[in-house]
Amino acid sequence: MAKSESSQSGGTQxxxxxxxxxxxxxxxxxxxxxxxxxxxxxxxxxxxxxxxAQVWSVSLE
Numbered sequence: 001m002a003k004s005e006s007s008q009s010g011g012t013q014x015x016x017x018x019x020x021x022x023x024x025x026x027x028x029x030x031x032x033x034x035x036x037x038x039x040x041x042x043x044x045x046x047x048x049x050x051x052x053a054q055v056w057s058v059s060l061e
Contacts, residue, residue, distance in 0.1 A: 012041065012055050019043040019053055026050050 016034055020043060024030030030047030037044055042054040 015053060016041060016043055016055070024048060024050065024052070 019032050020034050022032045024032060024045035024047060027045060027048040027050075030045035030050075032043045032052055033046045035042055035044040037051040037054050040054050040056060042051045044051045
């Protein structure tokens, strides 16, 4: 894995970790949790199911 790919992966994990456990801005009782959304890594509200962050992998082929 190239250094830039490794750095991006670390940044992705850090972003998801920061958002996990935060209150959902769209509903009064929701809390953000890590989950899969449309087959991608994401942070999703455990109450309303709204994705707050979704991560795509970039293919450089």
